[in-house]
Amino acid sequence: MTAAVREAPKTAGPPPGRSRGSFRIGTTALVYAALVAILVVGAVLVAADGKNLFSTGNIVDMLTRSSLLGFIAIGQTLVILCRSLDLSVGYVMASCSLIAAMVMNGSEANVPLGIGAALGAAAVVGLVNGLVITKLKVNAFIATLGTGLILKGWLDTEFAGPAGKVTASFQQFGYTRVSVVPLSTVVMLVLAVAGVLYLRKTRGGHHIYAVGGDTDVARLSGIRTDRTIVTAHILCAVAAGVAGLLIAARFGTGSALVYDYGLDLESIAAVVLGGTYLMGGRGGIAGTVAGVMILAVLDTVFNILEVNPFYKDVLRGAIIVVAVAIYARRQLSARPSRVRFAGGAS
Amino acid sequence: MTEPLLEMTGIGKSFLGVGVLHGVDLTVREGEVHALVGENGAGKSTLMKILAGVHRADAGTVALDGRPVSFAHPVEAQKAGVSTVFQEFNLLPERTVAENVWLGREPRRRGLVDSRRMAADTAALLDGLGVTDIRPSTRIRSLSVARQQVVEIVKAISHDARIIAMDEPTAALADREVGLLYDLVARLKERGVAILYVSHRLKEIFDLADRITVLKDGRLVDTMDTAATNPDELVKKMVGRPISAFFPDPLPGNGTGEVRLEIAGGGNTQLDGIDLTVHGGEILGLGGLQGSGRTEIAHALFGVAPFTRGRISVDGKPVRIRSPRKAVGAGLALVTEDRKTEGLALNQTVLANARLVLDAVRPGSASRRAKRIPEILAALELSSRGTGQEVRYLSGGNQQKVVLAKWLATDPAVIVLDEPTRGIDVGAKQAVYGLMRRLAADGVAIVLISSELPELIGMADRVCVLHDGRIAGELPGGSAEEDVMALATGHTPAAAGPTTPQTPDGAAKGAQS
Amino acid sequence: STDTPTETPPGDQPTQTADGEWFVRADYDRQLAQRAMTPEGPADKPYLQAIQPEWIDTAKFKKDGGDATVCFSNASISNPWRVTGWITMQQQVEVLKQSGDIGEFRVSDAGDDDNKQISDIQAFVEAGDCDSIIISPSTTATLTPAVQAACDSGVPVVVFDRGVQTDCAVTYIHPIGGYAFGADAAEFLVKNLEPGKKVLALRILPGVDVLENRWAAAQEVFKGSGIEVLGNEFTGGDGAKIKDIVSQYLQRGDVDGIWMDAGDGAVAALEAFEDAGKPYPVFSGEDELTFMRKWKDTGIKAIAPVYSNFQWRTPILAATMILKGEKVPSEWVLPQSPITDAELDDYLARNADMPSLHYAKFGGEDLPGFPDAWKDR
Amino acid sequence: MSSARKLADAGRFLISGSGAVYLVLIAIFAIIFANNASFFEPANLMLFVKKAAPLLILAVGQYFVIVAGEFDLSVGSLVGAQVVLAALLIDGQESRTWPVILLMLLGGAAVGLVNGLITTLLKVPSIITTLGMMLVLFGAIRLLTGGAPTGALSEGFRVFGRRGIDDVPLIGQLPWALLIIVAVGAAAVLLMRSSFGRTLVAVGDNEKAAGFAGTRVWWVRTAAFVLSGLSATVAGILVGGFAGVTSQVGDGMEFVAITAVVLGGVVLGGGRGAVLAAIAGALTVESLFTLFTQLSVPSTIRPTAQGLIIIVAVAYASRERSRRHTPHPSPKPPEPNRHSDVALSKE
Numbered sequence A: 001m002t003a004a005v006r007e008a009p010k011t012a013g014p015p016p017g018r019s020r021g022s023f024r025i026g027t028t029a030l031v032y033a034a035l036v037a038i039l040v041v042g043a044v045l046v047a048a049d050g051k052n053l054f055s056t057g058n059i060v061d062m063l064t065r066s067s068l069l070g071f072i073a074i075g076q077t078l079v080i081l082c083r084s085l086d087l088s089v090g091y092v093m094a095s096c097s098l099i100a101a102m103v104m105n106g107s108e109a110n111v112p113l114g115i116g117a118a119l120g121a122a123a124v125v126g127l128v129n130g131l132v133i134t135k136l137k138v139n140a141f142i143a144t145l146g147t148g149l150i151l152k153g154w155l156d157t158e159f160a161g162p163a164g165k166v167t168a169s170f171q172q173f174g175y176t177r178v179s180v181v182p183l184s185t186v187v188m189l190v191l192a193v194a195g196v197l198y199l200r201k202t203r204g205g206h207h208i209y210a211v212g213g214d215t216d217v218a219r220l221s222g223i224r225t226d227r228t229i230v231t232a233h234i235l236c237a238v239a240a241g242v243a244g245l246l247i248a249a250r251f252g253t254g255s256a257l258v259y260d261y262g263l264d265l266e267s268i269a270a271v272v273l274g275g276t277y278l279m280g281g282r283g284g285i286a287g288t289v290a291g292v293m294i295l296a297v298l299d300t301v302f303n304i305l306e307v308n309p310f311y312k313d314v315l316r317g318a319i320i321v322v323a324v325a326i327y328a329r330r331q332l333s334a335r336p337s338r339v340r341f342a343g344g345a346s
Numbered sequence B: 001m002t003e004p005l006l007e008m009t010g011i012g013k014s015f016l017g018v019g020v021l022h023g024v025d026l027t028v029r030e031g032e033v034h035a036l037v038g039e040n041g042a043g044k045s046t047l048m049k050i051l052a053g054v055h056r057a058d059a060g061t062v063a064l065d066g067r068p069v070s071f072a073h074p075v076e077a078q079k080a081g082v083s084t085v086f087q088e089f090n091l092l093p094e095r096t097v098a099e100n101v102w103l104g105r106e107p108r109r110r111g112l113v114d115s116r117r118m119a120a121d122t123a124a125l126l127d128g129l130g131v132t133d134i135r136p137s138t139r140i141r142s143l144s145v146a147r148q149q150v151v152e153i154v155k156a157i158s159h160d161a162r163i164i165a166m167d168e169p170t171a172a173l174a175d176r177e178v179g180l181l182y183d184l185v186a187r188l189k190e191r192g193v194a195i196l197y198v199s200h201r202l203k204e205i206f207d208l209a210d211r212i213t214v215l216k217d218g219r220l221v222d223t224m225d226t227a228a229t230n231p232d233e234l235v236k237k238m239v240g241r242p243i244s245a246f247f248p249d250p251l252p253g254n255g256t257g258e259v260r261l262e263i264a265g266g267g268n269t270q271l272d273g274i275d276l277t278v279h280g281g282e283i284l285g286l287g288g289l290q291g292s293g294r295t296e297i298a299h300a301l302f303g304v305a306p307f308t309r310g311r312i313s314v315d316g317k318p319v320r321i322r323s324p325r326k327a328v329g330a331g332l333a334l335v336t337e338d339r340k341t342e343g344l345a346l347n348q349t350v351l352a353n354a355r356l357v358l359d360a361v362r363p364g365s366a367s368r369r370a371k372r373i374p375e376i377l378a379a380l381e382l383s384s385r386g387t388g389q390e391v392r393y394l395s396g397g398n399q400q401k402v403v404l405a406k407w408l409a410t411d412p413a414v415i416v417l418d419e420p421t422r423g424i425d426v427g428a429k430q431a432v433y434g435l436m437r438r439l440a441a442d443g444v445a446i447v448l449i450s451s452e453l454p455e456l457i458g459m460a461d462r463v464c465v466l467h468d469g470r471i472a473g474e475l476p477g478g479s480a481e482e483d484v485m486a487l488a489t490g491h492t493p494a495a496a497g498p499t500t501p502q503t504p505d506g507a508a509k510g511a512q513s
Numbered sequence C: 001s002t003d004t005p006t007e008t009p010p011g012d013q014p015t016q017t018a019d020g021e022w023f024v025r026a027d028y029d030r031q032l033a034q035r036a037m038t039p040e041g042p043a044d045k046p047y048l049q050a051i052q053p054e055w056i057d058t059a060k061f062k063k064d065g066g067d068a069t070v071c072f073s074n075a076s077i078s079n080p081w082r083v084t085g086w087i088t089m090q091q092q093v094e095v096l097k098q099s100g101d102i103g104e105f106r107v108s109d110a111g112d113d114d115n116k117q118i119s120d121i122q123a124f125v126e127a128g129d130c131d132s133i134i135i136s137p138s139t140t141a142t143l144t145p146a147v148q149a150a151c152d153s154g155v156p157v158v159v160f161d162r163g164v165q166t167d168c169a170v171t172y173i174h175p176i177g178g179y180a181f182g183a184d185a186a187e188f189l190v191k192n193l194e195p196g197k198k199v200l201a202l203r204i205l206p207g208v209d210v211l212e213n214r215w216a217a218a219q220e221v222f223k224g225s226g227i228e229v230l231g232n233e234f235t236g237g238d239g240a241k242i243k244d245i246v247s248q249y250l251q252r253g254d255v256d257g258i259w260m261d262a263g264d265g266a267v268a269a270l271e272a273f274e275d276a277g278k279p280y281p282v283f284s285g286e287d288e289l290t291f292m293r294k295w296k297d298t299g300i301k302a303i304a305p306v307y308s309n310f311q312w313r314t315p316i317l318a319a320t321m322i323l324k325g326e327k328v329p330s331e332w333v334l335p336q337s338p339i340t341d342a343e344l345d346d347y348l349a350r351n352a353d354m355p356s357l358h359y360a361k362f363g364g365e366d367l368p369g370f371p372d373a374w375k376d377r
Numbered sequence D: 001m002s003s004a005r006k007l008a009d010a011g012r013f014l015i016s017g018s019g020a021v022y023l024v025l026i027a028i029f030a031i032i033f034a035n036n037a038s039f040f041e042p043a044n045l046m047l048f049v050k051k052a053a054p055l056l057i058l059a060v061g062q063y064f065v066i067v068a069g070e071f072d073l074s075v076g077s078l079v080g081a082q083v084v085l086a087a088l089l090i091d092g093q094e095s096r097t098w099p100v101i102l103l104m105l106l107g108g109a110a111v112g113l114v115n116g117l118i119t120t121l122l123k124v125p126s127i128i129t130t131l132g133m134m135l136v137l138f139g140a141i142r143l144l145t146g147g148a149p150t151g152a153l154s155e156g157f158r159v160f161g162r163r164g165i166d167d168v169p170l171i172g173q174l175p176w177a178l179l180i181i182v183a184v185g186a187a188a189v190l191l192m193r194s195s196f197g198r199t200l201v202a203v204g205d206n207e208k209a210a211g212f213a214g215t216r217v218w219w220v221r222t223a224a225f226v227l228s229g230l231s232a233t234v235a236g237i238l239v240g241g242f243a244g245v246t247s248q249v250g251d252g253m254e255f256v257a258i259t260a261v262v263l264g265g266v267v268l269g270g271g272r273g274a275v276l277a278a279i280a281g282a283l284t285v286e287s288l289f290t291l292f293t294q295l296s297v298p299s300t301i302r303p304t305a306q307g308l309i310i311i312v313a314v315a316y317a318s319r320e321r322s323r324r325h326t327p328h329p330s331p332k333p334p335e336p337n338r339h340s341d342v343a344l345s346k347e
């Protein structure tokens, strides 16, 4: 109750139970601490099972699992930072895998075209999402759910199964490794770094934080808030498109059914696990990458320990909540920073 | 006499068909401080927002240097040299000072944001204004209200503004900190910058303004030289009727009944050794600088950040107040410092807000008790389109009346008013003062927290002054402002020299929270 | 380094014609013919029988000393059919552990996520200590590269249920197939309904090849039979959707027959008739018990096409045979025959204490765990 | 002429933002009618009610949570878990019907309580809390049943979703589902008029102000989640009754419910919207699904139509809303006019 009163109202302003210290560094550090903790615990459990979590195979496994979600979560971070969200990513991913595979249709010559077509299509969906949200003033949750459904109908109608065929060279994207690091992970990390730079070093990036922090302030400062949100959604969709390319590379073909993988909600979970504030304006991609890794590590550990698939769901759900609760705890305990007199009765 | 820099003529504006401005004329000259005054809802902010390009006027023209202009967006206005410090804060709490100042105009090198230069330029601006203790890399949310106000102004001048419009820049500041603003205004004048200054504080207006324009009900009443007028005349023009005595005299029955609120040795992380007693029918004033802990006392008393030491008793009964709910139960009421974030559910109706406490704490009898609300609102002379109107459409003063009604509906034994007249007009202030007297007459114990010394001294029977979380001393009502300031700044009354609010160093000290 | 499969999958997809239609005449004809053939193998062990087997030598995979590490990449256990089969498989494993043939049985479940299953398979290959890899692919085309990679690693690979587009696996185990399933159902309806009668098709979801084949075959059978197909609706197997859709068709006229591509939710469909006070339709479901019991109670005219659930035993047995160097069929086609009125009572008796959503032809009666393992799963 | 004015008012309300949902609803029913008048025969309507009932109930629960400024993504799995659990525990035995129903209600309340406490006391965003709960319930129930539902519901249990009072003049059968909706709907409306309802909305609008006014914000929000959990339970009882047990029961219902509530003009983020409108939203969604089957729209393309309609309807509503709050009504408000919303929302 008391805590509730301390909280800021959801209109503008700082988030509930914020600390007065510098947030982003703090939390990102915490997220990586959590990642390390989970790695350690996982390694111990795996060792107890007579196996090695850090065997080449398992490292490759962890990294591979992280890249697909990674692409989507990086994009999701951008939209969440400007107080939006995207539930259509799964459908975008599916569509792009199909478009890429069909345009390539097995011929090396068409690879660039295939990639371009897929990402172009993704950008268009992102544009539509952005415009529906900004111009038609439809809440992002509904808007992206809607565009997702629209794509689903198209996919179900047009593709009663996998379609198209990528080339041998393109499949490298899904299978090549630089020692233990899969190419897809390298690309994911490159995208992450690019994202971090975008947020830190470009006006567009700064404006994303402004719009997420307080749209009115941003607008009064001459920021084209609509354009910022639209851009974020385009980038998010394109990131999902890259995920679609990875799917195509892994499958050798495009598949509609991948929209059922639940990456929409999982990516949001990853972003929040990464310490980004759901109401926008605070957080970043560095944290998201850690959030993604946490989920990937869990996946691999569960796999090695052959945890019952249903038990997996229970654990994943519980761990996500607990982790986020821990961040929140920490933020609460961090206030008020100003202490004049030692507390406690006397 | 310099020729007008800004000329607004025949400005008209209506919202939803309701006229808010009617043919208002306003001229501002280079290097002058031009005060814009009027009651709540007179149209001051609207006029400023038209100048700033937030609203577009329905009628009339705006001319800069004789050239007609029409700003479609604040940024256009800024490019033309017109900057505005809006009534509401326009900073991003999660971003740094520099990022806020240059928001939307981040300097770039080879396409990328040049953080270093951003910081340097900000530092330069701060120096230029003699502000020494704000770092460009500080996050806004860790700054006190006063410093945030300074950042707002730095942001405004960073556009090389020729006109800076300030809408109630001191509303959130304690008198002590106003000095810092006075200083800024002086420096800007030197640079030949014209300042359009909206305030409800007559003292400031007469301290700062060269000329004063009075609005009433969206119409121009008069524009006059400050030298040629005086507070009484000004108030008369604003309110349209003479204000007999600004602070109403105590009513029969005011004064001291038996003790209703007693705090003994109250303390927590922000406060220590707080001893207070308030009698029925008495108004106890709490003075002090920004950050001195007045709001903390209110919060502690109300269970938001409870006392961890000491005892509280209401009407002789010891009470343990761990939450606002308990506080209300114990017969306390708190009119919070910040209407919008702590006082009102802006999307709800006047009635819904007015009965919120009843609904929250006395669900059983809420509907019955709520029947009194219309008459309470009437007594407060609320002007709204009925109790069904959403409160966010009301002007500041009227919103405050809704907050008051909400608490009066609970018949409190003790009512704590934290900055009750912040940003409301003389008319509304009078209403609030009158109300306080009537409540006192009914035997309610009142604690008044105010940063406006005249108000504090004029209304309180006793004034307790806080300094850094402790009670520095107590003074009788009607004491001299100097004595209060002395205690507030830590001097003893004896040693209290002429600490006038204006001194920058004093200001710096005063703002240390 | 790279994990890329040596040869990329063939573009043309056996189960799917170029234009994305799920009908390949040759496969269709073969499957329909196979229904009539008598399989080789022990009569009392359908899970060891094989239709038109082409026995291949597996000597090169021979591994002495038993205690083999068998790795199984499962698409999912996300529907009752797979849950039942999975239990049967585990029971079979127990037997072979007792006999010392299998030392460790390593499993990863992809939860219907093709990409995850590819990683799972890669992980097995990376681990390098699997003596044999069994794969139940989630989707035919998409899993092909991963299966290829598994084959390339040199361990014997066994694929079952849904197929892949490479024959690199030592053996591909499956019942006759989706065409047969769909045809059994459709033919029954055609036989029991005069021309002009109306049939409603209820389907789970689009894009799953085994299911698409079933529908493709049905269309082929209905074609020119004079049966009018009122429509085909995707229900996700959700009873509420099924009941609502059927009810609405009933509002607008009679429905004389129901065709389903999988039994899940058959009962809900029948209830729609009851609640609408309409006579029961001629019905084709699956050998799932709630349906079969309802069938018994109501005495409707029905058939239970079967997608032999006992196939889940075979891969384990096949894997051990291969590791013993015994011959196995390169494509192991298991028998698949629908349950008819005549056999209904028999199968209900045999599964008397089995729970709902259990599959009658699970073929585990002779396993030690029977009946408890299936009864309280 | 007062009746004429009433009519005009009704018209104005319908084209207003909050009326949009009713407009869509009427339109859909009109098309259904034109296409198949027999749909409006009492028996068929009653059947529609039975089908729609669960979502309507779910929408009521989701409304409480949304108007308080939160989300409940766990209701879909909760419905599923409840039905499957009921089958497991009842196992076809009539005598167990009522005890199990009681147990389900307790369970639903408990789930809501956990959601609420984690969200309010541990400060976990409700999207995450309830997403976690969704996963936990999904897995837990399958762990319990070994992957696929076992047991069976009793006839007595299924009565509520499937049967009704027979031989009622005119309509023939009066479904229990209908009575339950009416009861729940009425209760919800009264609740929203009560002090609790008012504080609930206030909390959604400005929790800080509500807190200063003495509201136990954590408790009010938690109560909203409990109500959501209970309504999911009732929804479960109705679905299970209507169609029996299948392993997919409840799948994706959470999104449909949220969509329905938003269609009803309830604002995500809290503080605005009426519970009746939320119910109307749910009715709209269900009638839309019916429309698709009636027009025999190919199953695969339905999501596309659904998506388009949702977006258009919500866009229309929000356009009308911002219109009523924007000083200068103009189809495409220029930049500055949107500021006046700014000025307002802050003033």
Ligand SMILES: Nc1ncnc2c1ncn2[C@@H]1O[C@H](COP(=O)(O)OP(=O)(O)OP(=O)(O)O)[C@@H](O)[C@H]1O
Pocket (backbone or CB within 6 Å): B015, B016, B020, B038, B039, B040, B041, B042, B043, B044, B045, B046, B047, B087, B393, B394, B395, B396, B397, B423, B424, B425, D327, D340, D341, D343, D344, D347
């Ligand atoms: N965006 C708006 N939409 C509708 N009415 C508005 C809007 N902005 C202001 N008003 C109304 O216009 C009138 C003038 O408001 P304004 O804020 O200009 O008064 P003010 O002089 O600044 O009052 P205060 O001293 O309280 O700030 C008030 O009645 C207010 O309710």
Ligand SMILES: Nc1ncnc2c1ncn2[C@@H]1O[C@H](COP(=O)(O)OP(=O)(O)OP(=O)(O)O)[C@@H](O)[C@H]1O
Pocket (backbone or CB within 6 Å): A020, A336, A337, A338, B144, B173, B174, B270, B288, B289, B290, B291, B292, B293, B294, B295, B296, B299, B337, B449, B451, B513
């Ligand atoms: N540096 C700080 N750290 C923690 N909380 C602070 C800080 N500065 C202000 N606050 C909080 O902000 C609110 C404003 O109160 P403040 O500190 O200004 O004391 P005050 O005497 O009430 O001053 P004023 O009444 O002029 O605002 C209080 O609730 C206080 O707890």
Ligand SMILES: O[C@@H]1[C@@H](O)[C@H](O)OC[C@H]1O
Pocket (backbone or CB within 6 Å): C079, C081, C082, C161, C162, C210, C262, C263, C307
């Ligand atoms: O998993 C599939 C199952 O759902 C269906 O019923 O039969 C074929 C299987 O491949």
Ligand SMILES: [Mg+2]
Pocket (backbone or CB within 6 Å): B044, B045, B046, B087, B167
């Ligand atoms: Mg104003």
Ligand SMILES: [Mg+2]
Pocket (backbone or CB within 6 Å): B294, B295, B296, B337, B418
């Ligand atoms: Mg204060």
